[in-house]
Structure formats: C-alpha cells, structure tokens
Amino acid sequence: xxxxxxxxxxxxxxxxxxxxxxxxxxxxxxxxxxxxxxxxxxxxxxxxxxxxxxxxxxxxxxxxxxxxxxxxxxxxxxxxxxxxxxxxxxxxxxxxxxxxxxxxxxxxxxxxxxxxxxxxxxxxxxxxxxxxxxxxxxxxxxxxxxxxxxxxxxxxxxxxxxxxxxxxxxxxxxxxxxxxxxxxxxxxxxxxxxxxxxxxxxxxxxxxxxxxxxxxxxxxxxxxxxxxxxxxxxxxxxxxxxxxxxxxxxxxxxxxxxxxxxxxxxxxxxxxxxxxxx
Numbered sequence: 001x002x003x004x005x006x007x008x009x010x011x012x013x014x015x016x017x018x019x020x021x022x023x024x025x026x027x028x029x030x031x032x033x034x035x036x037x038x039x040x041x042x043x044x045x046x047x048x049x050x051x052x053x054x055x056x057x058x059x060x061x062x063x064x065x066x067x068x069x070x071x072x073x074x075x076x077x078x079x080x081x082x083x084x085x086x087x088x089x090x091x092x093x094x095x096x097x098x099x100x101x102x103x104x105x106x107x108x109x110x111x112x113x114x115x116x117x118x119x120x121x122x123x124x125x126x127x128x129x130x131x132x133x134x135x136x137x138x139x140x141x142x143x144x145x146x147x148x149x150x151x152x153x154x155x156x157x158x159x160x161x162x163x164x165x166x167x168x169x170x171x172x173x174x175x176x177x178x179x180x181x182x183x184x185x186x187x188x189x190x191x192x193x194x195x196x197x198x199x200x201x202x203x204x205x206x207x208x209x210x211x212x213x214x215x216x217x218x219x220x221x222x223x224x225x226x227x228x229x230x231x232x233x234x235x236x237x238x239x240x241x242x243x244x245x246x247x248x249x250x251x252x253x254x255x256x257x258x259x260x261x262x263x264x265x266x267x268x269x270x271x272x273x274x275x276x277x278x
Contacts (some may be wrong), residue, residue: 002106004146006210006228008186011071011217012052013043019216022250024059026242028231034101034108035060038186038212039069039150041093050092057093063219066101067110069150069187070122086114096130100135106144106232112220113151113165122151129174136178144232145180152185152216154196154209163188169229172196176205179264182237183207183231189221190212190230193239193257195266208259208266210239227251235261236239236269 002211019187027035037057042049057064072089086097097112109132113122135143151165153172165171176181183196191213197206213226225244237259242251258269 001231001233002033002103002144003030003079004034004036004106004108004184004230004232005030006036006038006184007215007229008038008150008212009040009069009189009214009217009219010037010053010056011027011040011043011219012056013046013049014053015216016218016225019057019244019251020247023227024056026251027060032061032229033062033103034106036108036146036148036184037064037066038148038184039067039100039114040071040186041066041069041089042072043217045072045074045088048087048090054092056076060164063101065101065110065148066094066107067099067112067148067150068093068097068114070114076264079190086112089242094247098135101144102139105234106135108147108148109140109145110148113126113149121166122149124149124171125167129171133174133178135202136180141179142234144182144234144237144244145178146184146232147175147180148180148184150185151187152209152211153183154194154207155188155211156192156194169200172202172207175207176202176264180207181261181266182232184212184228184230185209186212186214189217189219190223191226191241193228193241193259194268195259197265197267204264206265206267208237213243225251225265226254237261237266241257
C-alpha cells in the first residue's frame with residue numbers, strides 16, 4: 001500500500017499561520033510515501049512568498065511532487081508574466097515542471113497547466129501529453145498511475161466545461177490510452193472525489209478524480225481548510241478528507257470515500273462515511 005498526502009492552494013501571502021504547525025505535525029504522523037502539492041503555492045508570485053513556501057515545504061517529508069498554479073505566475077508585472085512566467089517558481093521551488101516519482105506500486109507525474117496568457121484558466125499541450133505517454137510507457141500494469149495538475153480535468157457535472165483544463169477531452173483520451181488511474185488537482189478550493197464516467201464517455205475507462213480544498217489559505221469559499229490523504233492498495237483506493245477544526249485547533253478526519261477498480265474503470269464502493277462512524 002502507498003499513502004499520498006494531497007495538499008493544494010497553500011497561497012503563501014494569504015496564509016492562516018495557525019494552521020501551519022498542526023498540519024505539519026499531522027503529516028509527519030501520517031508518514032506518507034509521497035507529498036503532492038497541486039499548485040498555487042503563493043498568492044502573488046512574490047519572492048518573499050516563494051521563500052516562505054520553500055521553507056514550509058522543506059519542513060515536510062519527501063519525496064514531493066509539486067506543480068505550479070496560476071497564482072504562481074506574476075499578475076501585475078507584465079515582463080515577468082509574459083517573458084519570465086515561472087522564473088521565481090523555478091528558483092525557489094523546483095525547475096522540474098514535469099516531476100515524477102515511480103516505485104514498485106505507484107507512478108506519480110506532475111504536469112504544469114499554468115499559463116501566462118490566461119489569468120486563471122489552465123491548459124495542456126500536445127508535447128506534455130507526449131511526455132506523459134513516454135513517462136508511463138512500459139510500466140507494469142499493476143502500478144497505479146497518478147497525474148497531478150493544478151487545474152482539474154473533471155468536476156461535478158453541474159460545473160461546465162469552461163471550468164476545466166483547456167483540451168481536457170484530448171487529454172482524457174491520452175489518459176485512457178496509457179491507463180491513468182487517478183487525477184489530482186485543486187484550483188477551486190473545494191473538495192470532491194468521483195470518477196470521469198459521466199462527463200467523458202470513453203469505452204472501458206473511468207479515472208478517479210480527487211479535488212483538494214485549500215490547505216492553509218484564508219481565501220476559503222464556504223469550506224473549511226482541508227487536504228486529502230489517499231491510500232492506494234492495488235485495485236482499492238481510500239480518500240480521506242481532513243478539515244480544520246476551529247474549536248479544537250487541529251485537522252480532523254471528516255470523511256472517507258472508497259473506490260474500487262474493475263479493469264480500467266474506477267467507481268465508488270462505499271462513499272460518504274463520516275469519520276465519527278468509522
């Protein structure tokens with residue numbers, strides 16, 4: 001079994017400092033095999049914000065798979081936005097925009113969806129999909145394949161296609177070809193877990209989609225600060241959602257959702273279990 005901690009939308013520059021130490025302590029207790037951060041490490045891509053993000057990431061266990069978000073590109077400095085969009089991210093966080101971790105049970109690949117030509121939306125291109133195919137090519141079919149982006153490829157169907165990564169249908173076809181199992185993303189500061197079957201009707205394929213809320217930002221959108229713990233055990237995945245308990249001053253497990261794989265189709269097995277009832 002492998003355990004991933006999935007953080008997103010940290011937004012250093014707009015962080016609730018009271019959450020940082022409890023979050024770090026809990027992650028150390030969970031002892032994940034990989035820490036995933038799906039973008040928006042900063043609020044305005046300032047050096048001081050990246051420095052704070054780097055210091056905090058250094059206090060967390062590794063290995064880490066980190067991708068940038070749209071907030072990690074300068075908003076107001078036109079030169080930096082269009083000529084050097086991720087220079088500070090590369091300097092302080094990582095210059096690897098396609099990070100990958102592979103072991104005997106999982107392959108976790110990050111893909112950068114942040115673009116300077118759009119303020120908040122994301123995009124993938126043909127070259128990135130070709131790199132993804134190459135990264136997963138030849139892996140043992142038993143290895144669970146995980147793709148990490150900032151912008152989501154799927155959301156509950158009440159949200160339209162405009163909320164998704166540009167070229168999402170093209171990417172989903174590529175994911176189906178190489179047997180991607182799990183898609184991790186953030187961006188909307190809202191938690192969600194489900195599969196891609198309703199939006200993308202691809203024969204004999206449905207990936208598991210897991211959205212993370214904001215782990216540490218003060219910019220909540222009607223949801224408490226939260227993060228995910230994903231436990232991968234072959235054809236079974238459990239997604240634990242942890243949320244901030246304001247009174248207890250700690251992160252507590254709020255919900256566990258279980259998903260099972262049959263061939264290349266992931267589906268809910270036993271969802272909505274409240275932590276209190278486990």
